[in-house]
Amino acid sequence: MTDHAALDPATDWLLGYPFVFRALSLDTFGAGRLLDFGCGPARVAAHAARRFAIQVTAADVFEHMLRLARANNAPGVEVRAIRDGRVEDLPDGCMDAAMCNHVLGCLPTRHAMAGALREIHRLLKPGARLAVLSSDPSASGIDFDSVRIGEHGVSYRVGDELPIRLKQRDGTWAAYTDYYRSADDYPTLLADAGFHTIGQHRPTVDDAARVADPALVSSRPWTAERDTPPLLLTTTHACTRHTR
Ligand SMILES: C[S@@+](CC[C@H](N)C(=O)[O-])C[C@H]1O[C@@H](n2cnc3c(N)ncnc32)[C@H](O)[C@@H]1O
Incomplete structure (x- = not known):
């Protein structure tokens, strides 16, 4: 089980979450509601709610994650369970934007990934934006500051188990x-x-100088991250409603 409190998510805060926030225009989000699907302990949700003064619905499937998320008691964040693939007690089209950070790669099948994306789509207003953050499959086997995706010298096929090492x-x-x-x-x-309207982007350390916390950018050399961007940001918009 992931002990999120013990992790040092520096690479994510350099090249991931700030780019998710920018892709969703959270600085001009106003009174809208953001969905954090697969929120874990809801630290990212709490950060977004505090920094942009927005309302966030943080949702997860696992009880231990929901407990951690609720224990945060973060202002602006409501925590909801996902049961049988649906975020509890939420009507269709109630969210103005969504983020799904490091969740799809945990799901063992395309069927499970498709189910998660359909549920996010159900909850979004037509035209609302979704940002999906994942590790970049082409960056496997490289020692980044706080993550290694896959083993050195091993090639993986779609669906293979992929060992991930996270720095604590x-x-x-x-x-x-x-x-x-x-x-x-x-x-x-x-x-x-x-x-x-699906786009993909691999944030770089040079981009981070304009987007991430300057203290974090200057805190380490980021040698591997400069050579190969480790994270992949996929952005898109919801269109017509699904019937389920
Ligand atoms: C690596 S953690 C990422 C947590 C958080 N998004 C972040 O970036 O810190 C993956 C999360 O996905 C959740 N998860 C796993 N399967 C899920 C599913 N089918 N639907 C939604 N969340 C799921 C896990 O409980 C876990 O909290």
């Missing part, structure tokens, strides 16, 4: 397992779930 605050590394996806899988799955 005490300098040790924790091991997890994701599933290997190609970058092209995401647009295909999104289009099947009813999304349109």
